[in-house]
Amino acid sequence: MASAAMLVPLVLVLCTAAASAAVVEHTFKVGGTKITQLCMNSVIYTANQQLPGPTIEVTEGDTLVVHAVNDSPYPLSLHWHGVYQLRSGWNDGANKITQCPIQPSGNFTYRFNITGQEGTLWWHAHSSLLRATIYGALIIKPRNGPSGYPFPEPYEEIPILLGEWWNRNVDDVENDGYLTGLGPQISDALTINGMPGDQNRCKGSAMYEVEVEYGKTCLLRIINAAVNVELFFKVAGHTFTVVAADASYTKPYATDVIVIAPGQTVDALMNTTASPGRYYMAAHVFDSKTVAVPFDQSTATGIVKYKGVPNYAPAAMPSLPPHDDVVTAGRFYWSLTGLARPSDPGVPTTVDHNMVVTFGLDQAPCAPNQTKCSGFALVAAMNRNSFQFPDQKVSLLEALYKGVPGVYSEDFPDFPPPMQGFRKATAVKKVKYNDVVEVVLQSEQYSSTLGTENHPIHLHGFDFYLLAQGLGRFNPSMKSKYNLVDPQVRNTVAVPAGGWAVIRFMANNPGMWFMHCHLDAHLPLGLAMVFEVLNGPAPNLLPPPPVDHPKCHG
Structure with missing residues (x-):
């Protein structure tokens, strides 16, 4: 009787969890997109004609379904960067590792559960340099809502995706990199949410802008979607408190600069308590190379504008660290520590x-x-x-x-x-x-x-x-x-x-x-x-591949 009494609340908990989980469904059509960038007309390849691509928002425990339709001329796969893919490895999207690419005019439905993860991840093409323009944010909310954050609920959440831009077709850039044997040429610009900003020779370049209210706390979900460069990121007149990295919570870390490598994410709280005005956000390359090699020396910019401030008001520019400031970069990378909550597993101590x-x-x-x-x-x-x-x-x-x-x-x-x-x-x-x-x-x-x-x-x-x-x-x-x-x-x-x-x-x-x-x-x-x-005991087994799993073509 005691065992049965314990089983009833467990069943109720499981039923409640199942009832609260949802199926989040998207269709991504990858195809050509006409764009004017840096005073040039280009055709790039994007998901749903968007740069960056669509933001996916799910709640921990949800099942994500993405119908990928390849209307581009290139074989491609989509990777869900940082998602565990527990017993769903067929959906990881690593080209020729977990799947063959989706052929032109082909399609594949990615379907997987997101379990035991909260925070900022992202998705991107995992085939050639196509991920320069095929990428987007993947945001996982706590199952019990904002009260599940281990920090005060922010007033607003703002995705910031940092990227690179080439004026040439990126597939041609990669092919030339192979033919020369020296890798791809450096990018022509850096971007914030797909836009280079106004610190370049092309007057009138598109620039990302976000309006904020005074006296609030914003959660910046920062993603380095750049292809080949680490970046420094700052907002003039503001500081940050880092609260997560790679969708894992950290102990609060105060800083005025974010340092972020390709593939990484950083969640940072920013209080909007500066004098109401317009403030540049800016990013440029952190160059860690030990020999002199050319790199993209552009600066991507966006604007944080306080509500009620006119668009013509001058904007303050942050002072970014020097490109080779290894001390600032090392201090940031090495100062973060994890925030272990009671439900989190400890570090395994026995190593096999x-x-x-x-x-x-x-x-x-x-x-x-x-x-x-x-x-x-x-x-x-x-x-x-x-x-x-x-x-x-x-x-x-x-x-x-x-x-x-x-x-x-x-x-x-x-x-x-x-x-x-x-x-x-x-x-x-x-x-x-x-x-x-x-x-x-x-x-x-x-x-x-x-x-x-x-x-x-x-x-x-x-x-x-x-x-x-x-x-x-x-x-x-x-x-x-x-x-x-x-x-x-x-x-x-x-x-x-x-x-x-x-x-x-x-x-x-x-x-x-x-x-x-x-x-x-x-x-x-x-x-x-x-x-x-290798497989573990049931149910920890690799399941059969989905029936529509892409086939390889030589």
């Missing part, structure tokens, strides 16, 4: 796999088809393995599920091998369900000519605990510095140039999960690897 993964860029001979290459081409690798996407008519996940031989090898090394040069391979690291994996990510300078830079390393399918990070080389004595109490929880970490970061995660989701540099220029060079997570 200890790995050291070194990575970087080097020089390689030009390939015969790199017809514009002169002298050398760039190559990248993790533990001397330069990742190659499978060329068979199957994704890695389908090969795992169906047992297709010869598609990948299970020999990605736990430590950097004592070898020179690189091995081109589709190598994965196999782990069991619920294994705990610790990875020391070590940035290397393989070439003095190329130097090194910060690398934002993104892990699909999981959040990880960021236990420690530092400059120089990691050594085992540094384990005493691990933060096992309140580490940041992230899905993307900016590993410092020539430095290291230690991450730890529990592999509780069967499937094939990509780990790669989120500087898109480095992905086709091979700066990636894959974790193969």
Whole structure:
């Protein structure tokens, strides 16, 4: 009787949770969009004729359904950046890893539940440089409404998506980058919510503007959707309190500048208590490279305008840090700590796999088809393995599920091998369900000519605990510095140039999960690897693929 009495309230809780969950449905038509930007007429590829694309808002526990229709001439996939995809790995959208691309004139319906996550994530194309214009915000609200925030309810929530803009077709930019062997040319402008602002040579350029009321608190949901650059972001006359990063809550951190790497998100409270007026928000590149390489030196701007202030009132401009201000960037990245709530799991203390993964860029001979290459081409690798996407008519996940031989090898090394040069391979690291994996990510300078830079390393399918990070080389004595109490929880970490970061995660989701540099220029060079997570006990099994799952075409 006692067991039955306990079961009744549990059933009621489960029924209530199920009743409160919803199905949120969108249709994304990806196709050509005519746009005038930087005094030029262009055709770009977007979702639903929008730049940025549609904002998706869901509540934790909801099921998200997105009907993707490819009206573009390019094969593509859509990735839901930071979503766990618990037992729904077929929907992760990693091109040739969890799915084959949606072919032109084709379609696919992504369907997955969003469980155990709150905050700001985003979605983007995961095929070629198309994500420069195919991206949008994915906002997950607490199940019990604004009262679920671990901070006072904001008066207004404002998505801020930072991006890059090329005047040329981005597919041509990527192709030329391969032919030269040196990667894509630098962007022509930075953008805030798709617009470059007024700090460029094109008079009348579009600029994002938001109106605020005096004496309120706004929650800025900041996303770095840029393809290849870290960014500094400020609002003149205002400061921030960071309360979350990568959809994981942080202890409040006061700052006047946000530093954010490609793929990362930051939630920051901003009080509108400045003298009523117009204030620029601005973003420019944080350049961490250790050798001089050209970069986009433009400044993207937007306007924060207080209600009642005329549009012609002059706007104050913030003083952004110098492009190479590694001290300010390091202080921001390293000062954040996690906000562990009673319901959150603690850091796992028993580790099943200890790995050291070194990575970087080097020089390689030009390939015969790199017809514009002169002298050398760039190559990248993790533990001397330069990742190659499978060329068979199957994704890695389908090969795992169906047992297709010869598609990948299970020999990605736990430590950097004592070898020179690189091995081109589709190598994965196999782990069991619920294994705990610790990875020391070590940035290397393989070439003095190329130097090194910060690398934002993104892990699909999981959040990880960021236990420690530092400059120089990691050594085992540094384990005493691990933060096992309140580490940041992230899905993307900016590993410092020539430095290291230690991450730890529990592999509780069967499937094939990509780990790669989120500087898109480095992905086709091979700066990636894959974790193969085996099935656990039922129901922790990889389900069959959806019936409309895209097929590969050579």
